[in-house]
Amino acid sequence: MVNGSIHHFGVVGLSNGLAVMADEETRTLWDHITGEAFEGPLAGKRLDWWPIRLTTTSAALVEWPAVPLLVSDYRSIPQRVMGRLQRRKIHTKGWLPPGFRATMSAPVDPRLDEMTQGLGVIVDDEARFYPMDRIPAGGLEDAWHGRTVRVVRGARDGVLAATWADDADGEIPMQLLTRWYGFSFTYPRCRIVPEG
Amino acid sequence: MSVRIDRSNMKVIKRGFQFQPFRPTSDGGSLATAGLADDEELLVFGRGDQYRALIMRQMVYHHVAQGELAGEPYLVTF
Numbered sequence: 001m002v003n004g005s006i007h008h009f010g011v012v013g014l015s016n017g018l019a020v021m022a023d024e025e026t027r028t029l030w031d032h033i034t035g036e037a038f039e040g041p042l043a044g045k046r047l048d049w050w051p052i053r054l055t056t057t058s059a060a061l062v063e064w065p066a067v068p069l070l071v072s073d074y075r076s077i078p079q080r081v082m083g084r085l086q087r088r089k090i091h092t093k094g095w096l097p098p099g100f101r102a103t104m105s106a107p108v109d110p111r112l113d114e115m116t117q118g119l120g121v122i123v124d125d126e127a128r129f130y131p132m133d134r135i136p137a138g139g140l141e142d143a144w145h146g147r148t149v150r151v152v153r154g155a156r157d158g159v160l161a162a163t164w165a166d167d168a169d170g171e172i173p174m175q176l177l178t179r180w181y182g183f184s185f186t187y188p189r190c191r192i193v194p195e196g
Numbered sequence: 197m198s199v200r201i202d203r204s205n206m207k208v209i210k211r212g213f214q215f216q217p218f219r220p221t222s223d224g225g226s227l228a229t230a231g232l233a234d235d236e237e238l239l240v241f242g243r244g245d246q247y248r249a250l251i252m253r254q255m256v257y258h259h260v261a262q263g264e265l266a267g268e269p270y271l272v273t274f
């Protein structure tokens with residue numbers, strides 16, 4: 001919803017190895033992680049955002065037994081090839097597809113390997129990255145602006161998730177499972193927790 | 197959080213979209229009876245107490261799913 005009307009979005013390119021979106025109505029360019037319009041008639045606008053969960057069928061059915069599944073009936077050769085090559089994202093090393101590196105504006109932040117999988121958490125004006133392979137089996141707690149973020153690994157899917165340790169209402173901080181290269185380009189100089 | 201991102205090497209097309217966005221036209225069928233493998237990767241999103249699941253290997257192509265849930269428009273990006 002932009003200025004009270006629904007705009008229709010799709011991907012039009014890459015920047016720093018990340019998808020760039022545009023809306024059909026104005027051809028404004030939007031950051032697909034932050035929801036910010038950065039070029040075009042709506043530059044400066046920002047979409048409201050919510051976390052989404054990357055998980056597996058078995059884990060989803062435990063948490064949401066009756067969840068409906070939205071299935072695309074679109075078929076094309078690119079769709080088939082991309083679906084086969086990247087059908088697993090959570091626990092794989094991953095690789096940068098051809099052409100991604102050429103869109104990077106600088107070398108990837110060398111503090112971590114560029115394809116490190118982790119949980120990016122964003123609260124107000126600060127972002128932190130929790131590398132998946134550094135989170136102990138029992139999870140960790142991290143002090144943040146007078147509150148405590150708890151990061152744990154899902155028992156069934158192994159996916160990291162962050163909650164507020166002191167929140168009984170179920171509110172969770174903004175978060176996304178992401179590769180280091182994308183998160184560090186979007187949130188330069190973010191903290192890595194735990195530090196290596 | 198507003199951040200200044202260097203996009204000096206951005207590459208975008210002038211017209212259309214690179215990938216067909218997914219625009220669901222129904223509320224979907226039950227995940228429980230869909231016959232997916234236990235380890236099939238999904239994206240699950242929600243509004244209020246309503247949730248929907250998307251198949252990761254389909255979203256790898258579409259990148260964008262857009263529709264309406266709980267009376268509100270949504271946009272899921274990957």
